[in-house]
Amino acid sequence: MKTLNRLLLLLFSTFLRDVYCLKNVTLTIDPKVVKRHQHSILRCEYDLENAPLYSVKWYRGRHEFYRYTPTDVPHMKIFPLAGITVNLHSSNSTQVLLENIEFNLSGNFSCEVTTDTEPILSTAMDTQVMLVVQLPDNPPTISVGHEPLDIGDTLRANCSSPPSRPPAILKFLLNNIAVHRSEPMTRRKQNEYEWSDLMLELPLSSYHFSQGRLILSCVAQVTELYTANATLELESVRDPVPERVSAVNSVSSRSSYVIAQLIIFHLLNLISN
Template sequence: MDIEQLLLSFMLLITDFHRISCLFVTDINVPEIVDFRDNVTLSCSYDMSGHTLNSVKWYKDKMEFFRYSPMMHPVYMKFPVVGIQVQDGKYFCNESTCRVDLSLIGAKSTGTYKCEVSGDAPHFKLAAKADNMTVAALPQSDPLIESFNSMYRMEELLSATCSSDYSSLPTRLTWYINGEQASLGELQPSIDTSIPAHDYILRRQKLQVRFYLSGPRFYHAGKNLELKCVAEIENFPELKRETSLNAAITHYDNLNNQMLIHAGSGVSGAANVTPHHNTLQIISILFAICFLVNSALFSL
């Protein structure tokens, strides 16, 4: 055997070795955090690299709940596992991808989800990837701001309360006044409320802000005031919610000028009405005198 044949045989051997050793899961899609009221879709992609697909199996915490076996009957199989339920007809798998839709039960749906792909004979290669999913009771609405008016005067005391929506995860509230975070001295102690529901302990936080409308941040803002409350859940920035409200700020000088204008209008109106009123009185008296004179002459 010459050198060229040896090189060719070696290359074929390397290629065949690479082919039979390259079955792997290229991607897995498991939501990091979801609300227990939602349905979720799990999916994984894989590269068979010439292998024949034997099966794709989905696990929750090492418990198999779904299987795709293209060479078996039935092709799809579902297995009962605590915390999840595979939706009827909501799954699809082929030689490169496998997708399955789940209905969640609640806190018991939290766990590690794994996609395992196996090749057929003669090599029976196996590859897998896993990821974690947290199932929680997440806020369904933006924070609520109460006791906030549409107009304030300079030097006036402003007091407003922000309430988060109920959640099974701790919520942090932050106040912003004209874009600046409120200082600790402007905040009252937070009030936490908890209730049991849906196998969770749901928590709601209230945070009150109190401050006087004085200082450069209000004078420089002109006549506008923006109050914003932000609700955040630690480690999950995508769950941030916020509410902003605006109010007009009236300065004392403007208020006094408006009062003087209204007062002046009232005096002017009174001055205009008084002469007209006096004239009517005089005419009434003259008519009365004429009536009395005519009555006296008629009696004579």
């Protein structure tokens, strides 16, 4: 008899799974890269396949912070977690609005959907990653060694980007062509943020002067949210010397004017005599 009951239960459970099959649980985070103290919406899409919803649970890592249960009153429940502020007015069974987001929320978020198909529960989950950032307040700056520069000289430069989290990734370009650095990037901490510094030591060849003036740029990037650059026109001994034709012409014109005045003066003297 027990064997028959188990068989019937198995057949019934299989039937329920075929009729009520939870599908396509998908979590999206908008935006996934969030500025500190801003907000983000976590959306959980799912197909219940006619099954009644039992609950939707939201996790940061392994910690549950929000749950929606349609049979409970109230339907929504918050579980306190440092750094998480849930806006209940904009949250429901398919989304959660997080406000005033802090750095500790960088990491995995999950939504877990459960359907009520007694005697079994069907559960599915999806996980996505959020990154919380702080962007630099100002663009990068460039400083260089001696100028003017010539073929055979070594161009020494430093690029610094103000504190951010994560620290900015820096690169140098000379005349719009990326140049390699000779020293590794160093970082200086300031509270929860880090400066970014990049050193350059580049021996200059005739190739670098082939395009005329030397234009040095430094590009700073923090994820896809921030890109800024600094540009500096370097002095070169090979810069073209300004023409002085206009100055010569002005002197020649002045001399011609004086000579003409002298000729007129002598002519007037001859006439008067």
